[in-house]
Each structure stands twice: as structure tokens, then as C-alpha cells.
Amino acid sequence: MKSAPELRRLVGRLLLLAVLMFAFGFALVPLYTVMCKAFGINGKTGDAYQGSQLIDDSRKVRVQFLSTNAADMVWGFYPEAQELDVHPGAVNQMLFVAQNPTDKPMTAQAVPSISPGTAAVYFHKTECFCFTQQVLQPGERIEMPVRFIVDRALPDEVKHLTLAYTLFDITARQPPPAPVARNGG
Incomplete structure (x- = not known):
């Protein structure tokens, strides 16, 4: 004790x-x-991007958009435009279109990449279809937005960025649907 x-x-x-x-x-x-x-x-992205006074109107950066399907993906998948000229600090949007040409529901996941790689830290996606899996019914077509900001701190020598997506078929990786309960046995 x-x-x-x-x-x-x-x-x-x-x-x-x-x-x-x-x-x-x-x-x-x-x-x-x-x-x-x-x-x-x-x-x-923090609060630094709120308000138009933080947009750098003195320069533009060209953002190119690319889309690729993985080997087993059959969807149509493409950006609405090939490129945009944007002001650093401004909120921008690009639509990507996806269409399931098959006769069965499919699930896809988009994986993004930014180049040059050293500039990736200056590219901020505030909304992106790549954050979630996309499920399309047979023949369904959707427009999927990506909203982004090119940071004002992007070095002046970087005048061109590329945002590329690869679309993967992940249908087989999805858990089977839950059994439906039937009344009366």
C-alpha cells in the first residue's frame, strides 16, 4: 500500500x-x-480561393483535357472541349461525357493525373466525378462535371497543364446485390 x-x-x-x-x-x-x-x-484548398479579388487576371494558363479507357472499358468517354485558357485563382468547370453502349448496367471509376507532375500540387479539384464510382444503365449517357482552380502560386514558367483521366470498368468488383426479402416465405 x-x-x-x-x-x-x-x-x-x-x-x-x-x-x-x-x-x-x-x-x-x-x-x-x-x-x-x-x-x-x-x-x-482552404479559404484562399473565395472571392474574385484573388483571381490573377494578368496571366492565363492553358489546361488540356484528355480521356482514355482502360483495356476492358467499352464506354464512350470524352471531354466537352479539348482545352481551356484559365486565370489562376478562378473557379473553372469542364464537362466529361460518358455513355454505356452495352445492354447491361456497368460501374466505372475514373483515375485522374496531372502533368507536369511538379505542377500537380497547384491544381485543385473542388468537385469531380472521379471522387465517386459512376453507374450507368444500358445505353445511358451522362455529363459529369469537374470543377477546379489553378493555384495563383503556380510558377510563372508553367503555362500549360494537362488533366487526364483513365476510365476503368469495375463492374465485376462490385458486391452482388442484397437478396430481396419476400413476404410469406
Whole structure:
């Protein structure tokens, strides 16, 4: 059995530990934000892109759009335009069209890439069909938007970016539909 002074020290240390853990819990969100900004992860665009006063009207960057189907993908898939000239800091949109020419439902996933690779950290997708799987019924055609911002911090020597998507058929990877419950057995 411990003496009263030892118990008081132990309780004091445990209370100090509880206070430190509570404070660390409050610090997690700001620490996470700082880490994301420092390492350029999580696609956080922050508040810097809100408001037209942050658009750099003095220069334009050409963004080219490419689409490719993976070897087993049969959908029609293409951008509405081949390229756009954009001002850094402005919100832009491009529509991609997909069509399922088969007689069965299919599920697809688009995987993006940006080139040159060193400029990828300056390209921010705020909305993209690549964030979710796309399910199309037989013969169905859809228009899928991608909204993006080219960061004003993009180095001046970079005057051209390419956003490319590869579309994959992931129908076979989908779990089978849940059985339908029938009344009366």
C-alpha cells in the first residue's frame, strides 16, 4: 500500500495527464490543417480561393483535357472541349461525357493525373466525378462535371497543364446485390 504523499503525487500526475490529453484533443484540428498545408495532402484548398479579388487576371494558363479507357472499358468517354485558357485563382468547370453502349448496367471509376507532375500540387479539384464510382444503365449517357482552380502560386514558367483521366470498368468488383426479402416465405 502506498503512503498518502505518494497517492497525492499519483493523483496529481493522472490529473495533469488528463488535462494534457484534453488540450491535445483541441489542438488536433489546427495541427491537422497545418500538416495538410505543409505536405500538400488531403486536397484542402482552404479559404484562399473565395472571392474574385484573388483571381490573377494578368496571366492565363492553358489546361488540356484528355480521356482514355482502360483495356476492358467499352464506354464512350470524352471531354466537352479539348482545352481551356484559365486565370489562376478562378473557379473553372469542364464537362466529361460518358455513355454505356452495352445492354447491361456497368460501374466505372475514373483515375485522374496531372502533368507536369511538379505542377500537380497547384491544381485543385473542388468537385469531380472521379471522387465517386459512376453507374450507368444500358445505353445511358451522362455529363459529369469537374470543377477546379489553378493555384495563383503556380510558377510563372508553367503555362500549360494537362488533366487526364483513365476510365476503368469495375463492374465485376462490385458486391452482388442484397437478396430481396419476400413476404410469406
